[in-house]
Amino acid sequence: MTPGAPGAPALELARSVRAGSVSAGEVVERHLGAIDAVDGELHAFVTVLHESARGEAAAVDRRVAAGEDPGPLAGVPVAIKDNMCTRGLPTTCSSRILGGWRPPYDATAVQRLRAAGAVVIGKTNLDEFAMGSSTENSAFGPTHNPHDPTRVPGGSSGGSAAAVAAGLAPLALGSDTGGSIRQPAALCGVVGMKPTYGTVSRYGLVAFASSLDQIGPITATVAESAVLFDVIGGHDPMDSTCLERPAPRTVSALDDGVEGLRVGLVAELVDGADEAVGARVRQAAEVLAAGGARVDEISIPELGHGLPAYYVLAPAEASSNLSRYDGVRYGLRVEAETAEAMNAATRAAGFGPEVKRRIMLGTYALSAGYYDAYYRQAQKVRTIIIDALGAAYQRFDVLLGATTPTTAFALGAKVDDPWAMYLSDVCTVPSNLAGHPAISIPFGTDGSGLPVGVQVLAPSLGEAVMFQVAVVVEHGAPVIAPPRIRAA
Amino acid sequence: MSAAGTGWEPVIGLEVHCELKTETKLFCGCRNAFGDEPNTNICPVCLGLPGSLPVLNMRAVEYAMRIGLALHCEIRPSIFHRKNYFYPDMPKDYQVSQYDAPINVDGWLELPDASRVRIERAHMEEDTGKTSHIGGGGRIHDADYALVDYNRAGVPLVEIVSAPDIRSSIQARLYASELRGILVATGASDGRMEEGSMRVDANVSVRPAGTDELGTRCEIKNLNSLRSLGRAIEYEIERQVGVLESGDKVTQQTRHWNEDEGVTVALRSKEEAFDYRYFPEPDLVPVVPDAGWQSQVAASVGPMPADRRDTLGSLLGTEPLTRAHADQIATVVEHGLDGLVTAAAAAGVDVSLALARTANEASADPEAARRLDASAFVALLRMEQDGKLSATQAKTVLADMLENGGDPAEIARRRGFEALDTDSLATVVAEVVSAHPDEWQRYRNGEDKLVGFFTGHIMRATSNRANGKAVAAELRRLRA
Numbered sequence: 001m002t003p004g005a006p007g008a009p010a011l012e013l014a015r016s017v018r019a020g021s022v023s024a025g026e027v028v029e030r031h032l033g034a035i036d037a038v039d040g041e042l043h044a045f046v047t048v049l050h051e052s053a054r055g056e057a058a059a060v061d062r063r064v065a066a067g068e069d070p071g072p073l074a075g076v077p078v079a080i081k082d083n084m085c086t087r088g089l090p091t092t093c094s095s096r097i098l099g100g101w102r103p104p105y106d107a108t109a110v111q112r113l114r115a116a117g118a119v120v121i122g123k124t125n126l127d128e129f130a131m132g133s134s135t136e137n138s139a140f141g142p143t144h145n146p147h148d149p150t151r152v153p154g155g156s157s158g159g160s161a162a163a164v165a166a167g168l169a170p171l172a173l174g175s176d177t178g179g180s181i182r183q184p185a186a187l188c189g190v191v192g193m194k195p196t197y198g199t200v201s202r203y204g205l206v207a208f209a210s211s212l213d214q215i216g217p218i219t220a221t222v223a224e225s226a227v228l229f230d231v232i233g234g235h236d237p238m239d240s241t242c243l244e245r246p247a248p249r250t251v252s253a254l255d256d257g258v259e260g261l262r263v264g265l266v267a268e269l270v271d272g273a274d275e276a277v278g279a280r281v282r283q284a285a286e287v288l289a290a291g292g293a294r295v296d297e298i299s300i301p302e303l304g305h306g307l308p309a310y311y312v313l314a315p316a317e318a319s320s321n322l323s324r325y326d327g328v329r330y331g332l333r334v335e336a337e338t339a340e341a342m343n344a345a346t347r348a349a350g351f352g353p354e355v356k357r358r359i360m361l362g363t364y365a366l367s368a369g370y371y372d373a374y375y376r377q378a379q380k381v382r383t384i385i386i387d388a389l390g391a392a393y394q395r396f397d398v399l400l401g402a403t404t405p406t407t408a409f410a411l412g413a414k415v416d417d418p419w420a421m422y423l424s425d426v427c428t429v430p431s432n433l434a435g436h437p438a439i440s441i442p443f444g445t446d447g448s449g450l451p452v453g454v455q456v457l458a459p460s461l462g463e464a465v466m467f468q469v470a471v472v473v474e475h476g477a478p479v480i481a482p483p484r485i486r487a488a
Numbered sequence: 489m490s491a492a493g494t495g496w497e498p499v500i501g502l503e504v505h506c507e508l509k510t511e512t513k514l515f516c517g518c519r520n521a522f523g524d525e526p527n528t529n530i531c532p533v534c535l536g537l538p539g540s541l542p543v544l545n546m547r548a549v550e551y552a553m554r555i556g557l558a559l560h561c562e563i564r565p566s567i568f569h570r571k572n573y574f575y576p577d578m579p580k581d582y583q584v585s586q587y588d589a590p591i592n593v594d595g596w597l598e599l600p601d602a603s604r605v606r607i608e609r610a611h612m613e614e615d616t617g618k619t620s621h622i623g624g625g626g627r628i629h630d631a632d633y634a635l636v637d638y639n640r641a642g643v644p645l646v647e648i649v650s651a652p653d654i655r656s657s658i659q660a661r662l663y664a665s666e667l668r669g670i671l672v673a674t675g676a677s678d679g680r681m682e683e684g685s686m687r688v689d690a691n692v693s694v695r696p697a698g699t700d701e702l703g704t705r706c707e708i709k710n711l712n713s714l715r716s717l718g719r720a721i722e723y724e725i726e727r728q729v730g731v732l733e734s735g736d737k738v739t740q741q742t743r744h745w746n747e748d749e750g751v752t753v754a755l756r757s758k759e760e761a762f763d764y765r766y767f768p769e770p771d772l773v774p775v776v777p778d779a780g781w782q783s784q785v786a787a788s789v790g791p792m793p794a795d796r797r798d799t800l801g802s803l804l805g806t807e808p809l810t811r812a813h814a815d816q817i818a819t820v821v822e823h824g825l826d827g828l829v830t831a832a833a834a835a836g837v838d839v840s841l842a843l844a845r846t847a848n849e850a851s852a853d854p855e856a857a858r859r860l861d862a863s864a865f866v867a868l869l870r871m872e873q874d875g876k877l878s879a880t881q882a883k884t885v886l887a888d889m890l891e892n893g894g895d896p897a898e899i900a901r902r903r904g905f906e907a908l909d910t911d912s913l914a915t916v917v918a919e920v921v922s923a924h925p926d927e928w929q930r931y932r933n934g935e936d937k938l939v940g941f942f943t944g945h946i947m948r949a950t951s952n953r954a955n956g957k958a959v960a961a962e963l964r965r966l967r968a
Contacts, residue, residue, distance in 0.1 A: 085539045098538070105532050107539060206538040210770035239541050240772050317770055320570050323581035324536050328636070339576045339634070366572070366765035375767060 006034040006487035007167035010076045010224050014117070017064065017075030024060035024075025028053050028119050031077040034487035035122065035168050042485050043143050044153075044163040046082045047090050048122040053077070056119040063117075071117025073231060078113055079169035081160050082123035083130055084215065085204035086110055089120075093206050094138035095128045097350030098331045107204020108239070109173060109215045109232040116231045121169055124159025128352045129322065130180055130208040132156050133424035136415055137354040144411070145188060146483035147450060151408040154184030154424070160218045161188040167487035171228055172218040177208050178310050179403075179428025181216045182440035186403035186453020189442040189480045191470075192218045193225045194428075196461050197435030198243040200229075201236030207321040209314035210241075212432040222441060222470045226250045229463065245461075253464040258472045259292035261465070262396045267299040269401020269427050269455065276446035277402045284443050284454040285400055287476030288469065298396065302388035306430040309381035311422060312365050312374050313433075318355075319362030325350060357418065386434045393459040398469050402427050403440035403453035427455060437463050439470050444478035451480050496732070497697040498725045499705075500654035500690060504667055505647050506677040507615065507685040508551045514614045514644035515542030515584070522683055526637035534642035536579030541771050548644035549591070549775055551676035552612045553785045555646050556592030558674050558792050559607045565776040566591040566611070568769040573762045577617035577636045585613035585647075587766045591775060597650070597670070598794055599662045600818065606651035615643040646676070652691065652702065657721035661714045664688055669793040669822055681713050688717055692724045694732065703728070704738040708752055710745045720745040724752050796821045800843070803833040807840065816847035823854035831862035837869045845869060849886050856890040864889060868896035872955075880952040881905040908953050916954070917962045920945045932967055939963060 004013060004022035016022040032050055039045050063070040080086060083093045085103035092098050110120065127137035135143040135158025143158040145151040146166040153162040157174030161184035164172050174181035176194035185192025193216045200215045207213060217228035234247030265285050270278045289295045327333035327346030334345035351359070365374035392399060404424055414421040431438040437460075440453040454473055458466035513520050516533035532540040556563050569587035590611030597605050617638040624630025648667065654660050668679035668686060679686045688711045693703035708724055711717045723745075728738050742761075743752040777785075791799070800817045801809055820829055825846050832842035850857035850865075868889065872882040877900060885899045900906075908916075920942060921928050931938040943959050 091538070093538070101538075103532070103537060103539065105537075105540075203541050204539040207771075238543060240543050241541075241770070316767060320572050320582050320765070320767070323572060323574065324538070324579065326574060326576070326581055328576045329535065329579065330537070340574065343574055363765065366767055368763045368765075371765075371767070 004030055006031050008170065009221065010073065010170035010219070011227060013076050013170060014072060014074050017060065017117075018070060020064055024057035024064070024070075024119060025054065027075045028057040028077055028121065031121055031168060031487075037488060038166060038485055039168065041144065041149060042146060042162055042166055042168075043141060044124055044159040044166065044168060045079070045122040046092055046094060046125050046138075046140055046159065049089060049120060052089060053119050053121045056114065060117050060119065071115065072227070073113065073171070074117035076118045076171060077121035077169045078118045079122050079124045079160055079163040079172040080110060080120055081126055081157050081172070081174050083126055083175060083206040083208075084110055084173060085206070086120060086123065090123065091206070092123070092140075093129045094126045094140055095350065095352070095355070096139045096332055097325045097346070099350075101330045103204070105204065107215075108201035108236045110204065112232050113173075118171065122163075124157070124163055124172065126159055127156035128355050129206070129318070130156040130175055130177055131318070131354050131358055133179070133183055133421050134409075134411075134414065135159060135184070136411065137352055139352055142411055144485070145408045146485040147189060148408060149485060150410055151450070152187065152411055154187035154404070154408065156180040156184070157192070157218060158184045158188075161185050161190055161192065164188070164190045164218050164220055165483050166485050170220065171224060173215055173232070174218045175205055175208075175213055175215050176428075176432065177212045177214075177314060178432050179425040181218060182403050182428050182438060182453065182455060183424055185218055186440045186442070186455075187408040187451065189451030189483070190218060190220055191222055191225045191439065191441055191474075192216070192453075193229060193439040194431060194437060195229060195233060195463060196243075196437045198241055199233045199245070199248060199461070199463070201239040201242045203236055203238040207317075209317040210321060211317060212310075212314055214432075222439070222467060222474045223251070223254055225439065225470075226254055226467045248463060250464045250467050253468050254471050256468045257291060258288050258469055261288075261293045261398065261469065263288050263293045263295045263469065264298040264392055264396035264399045265295055266303070266392075266399050266401045266457075267297055268301065268303045269399075272426060273402040273405045274407070274446070277404070277406065277452050280443050280452040281400065281402050281454050284473050284476070287473060288400070290476070291472045293469070295400075296396075298392055298399070300388050300392055302384050303430045305381045306385055306433055307422065307426050309378040309385070310425070310429040310433060311361070312378035313382065315358040315362030316365045316375050317362065319359045319366065322351075322355065322359055354418070382433045385430055389430065389434050389436065389459070397458075397465055398462070399457040401455050401457065403455040404428075407446045407448070407450035407452060431457055434460075436460055437466050439466055441470050441473045442477060442480055443473065445480055449481065494729060495697050496694045496725075496729045497699075498655060498721070499652045499693045499695060499702060500656075500660050500721060501652035502650045502654065502660060502663060503647060503689040503691070504664065505645050505687040506555075506671050506679060508548050508644040508646060508676050509678055509685075510545060510547045510551060510644055512545055512547075513642040514545050514548050514612070515642055518642065520643050521639070522685065524639055526635070526639060529639045530641070534579065535638055542584060544772060544775065545644060548612065549777065550785055551644070551674070552591050552610065552646050553777060553782065554674040554676050554789045555648070555671065556595065556610050557786050557789050558670050559592065559595035559597055559610060559648070561592035561595030561607060561610060563591060563777055563782055564589065564593055565774055567774045568612075568772045569766045570769050572765040575616065576634065577619045577638070577641070579617065579638060579641050583614060583616065584769050584772070586611035591777070597663065597667060599659065599666050600794070600797070601659075601662060603659065605653045605663055608649045608651050610646055610648040613645050613647060615640050615645050617641040652693075657718040657725070660690065660721050661718045664714055664717055666793065672824065673792055673796075674789055684712075687711075690717065690721055690724075692721055692728070693738070694725055694728045703732075704740050706738065706740065706752070707742045708745055709742060709755070710747075712747070716745055716747050719750060720752060723750060727752065793821050796826055800826060800829055803829065803839045805839070813840070813843060816843040819847040819851050823851045823857065825850060825854065825857050827862055828857065828860065828865050832866050832869055835866045835870070837866055838873055841869055841873060845882070845886060849883055850890065853890050860889065861893070864894070864896055871896060871900065875955040875958050876900075877905055878947075878952055878955045880947070905953065908950055908955070908958075910958075913950075913954055913958060914962060916946055916949050917942075917959065917966065920949060921966060931963075
């Protein structure tokens, strides 16, 4: 593989750029070329940033030429889920309602990537406002799974997962509210990680459900995931829910192995999954056991309440977060006689059906007379899940399970059955409710050659041990054939 | 009081919103300023742009605590909620406010008439923007279009909610006025009703006198001055009494005070009330002021108006406190000019004179008066007290000092305000007396009020250079 070619590991690219053996401009050009060649079929990107990416790459090259430190991710193209603000560049959330809007500021995570020398190459497709599990709820059409274009890439960060899987960007950012990083990573055969709530700033992430949303890396390997997490993590005074802790340092723990670690194989995260998926999870457990970990089964029945609680809390917060799209200040406006009528007409035209469904669900759950029965009850369930996981971590360092109950399903298979679609999140939602970190690692395929994801869950701020275990799973994983759609 | 003797008792509670005069807004670093060019003090946060997040201004929390402490409230760990409703000048279409866990609870406010009004809560929230309707006479429904200024969006507010302890429009005005004094004294707000930095809503109900059960209330909005507060409450009491006496029931409503027509008009009833769908604001963390911070803030809050009035009153010593004194003291405290009076008292100058000059003259320009050099002010009072300046001359010199500063003796010299010497004064008095023999005779017969008549003539004859006390003394001497 020539230096700087698409598909190369991010750190290798950065090393070459820093050493001056390839220019950031060249790296970016090759990736833009690959996107232009295959994204017509894949549709991972909502906006490809040819111009600004070239400008950012040139800036990196100037720093290299001037002998300055261009940063640890010098010249590495990175794809950003299009619900993160990029200054002066379209940020759509894959919704018509944000048509024409260009934020006047960068999300903190984007800012930190740029400061590390990374080049934002494009904005990736998602389910509208991150509401969905297949990227089919995009106002701009679905993204296809690079392993099988008739299937979904998962969602809502389907564009980012597909872009990394297809080698169009070595690194990507996604956001995970109920599994939106891990589930598409699993379905596309890449690594997706949701950090502990409060370790990565949400400033500039367009809110879906504020108490659950977290930005995280989507990468080809666990090592890259850790690098990217270390770059974007750390306290940000612009986000009050961001923990007052220094930037994380997880990369150094990657090679520590699993000798003596206690791993809990969670029955509820295996039994509910398809047989092929469950078998792969058990195989991953054997890999860890072979590495010296003590693996035991554990049942956490409370996790079963996660999904219903999530589908009360997330829509409730969303119904409030999305009320600002009223046609007054930015984005779409449908003119009408009164301000109220303008608001209604704008929202009727601007939001897709799934977003409307969740706004209605959430509005209902917060309404006078229903708050106690729904919102408050769901918060209690949330506490129960946190307590149950807390008890499990008394016995185990990490937990192991499937990321998704199934592998990639066919486009259109679940669009008319919201509950079937919601069930895709059943294994991932508990970590969001608890605010804990979790990572999905590709681990072989099912009988049809579709990637399977294995999930490692860790307690709050347990990223280092989580990555440590993830690396061992990764090394023991059966190789997956390259996707059908990929950079040449 | 219209309801007095009618068999009905009014029950009134006030909700007062005051803008905190912090440098920056509640959740962002934008300038908190009144009267700037529209939409110049805005940023992604106070515009509620997608992806932006609030960060709490701790100075605003401190100001809220000052208000709570001044109102004898308990300061509690508090959280913010979202109050969801659509309005074009509200950027996020929800207002971040404190709901069931406010920072200040259970306080009280003592009025100058010694009555006490309980304070239920004083909580923090953010202000909205401001909409101007253009065309069609500025009314919402006829307007051609609307413009929104978001400079005010996100300005910190404290809403002070009283218990329904107020029983008359007069007491309501007293409460609002005393509360304004407290807000100013804490330094947390400038309490300007006309600029909207203090806004009052009144909850009014009536019930048969002697009963305990609360009647159905109406909330009155758009009260932009103490005068409209009083008038609106008067009107509303009469309206509700009329409704009840005709055998109808009062409907729970929000009503709008129409200042021009002097009436309240129904805005919306309870059934049409918004469901605000309050829930805890997930973008903010709880505010838990620890004991150390609380005592630090408590120490930074100076004495409250009631205490300051007591202090000034005590300076009169054995002199009886008249109604005029009380009014002057209230004015002095309201404008924060206590220092002028205490300096005069410390220097042994007549406190009544100091109160009069401070309340009647200096307070005409309170800002200049607060800058006034206290020792120069005391020197001026002494010149007047010693008869070196007439009252009129002293007032003129004081006006000059307020405008330009400077030494009173120097100003008096420059203006030619040399006190009339005793001989010249005696000459003028003798001339005036002989020119009005009839009045002089009546004065000699004991008609004391004619002192005013003679003093007026003497003042005119001396171009106000005579000292009133010296004139009175000379008249008394001649009569004896």
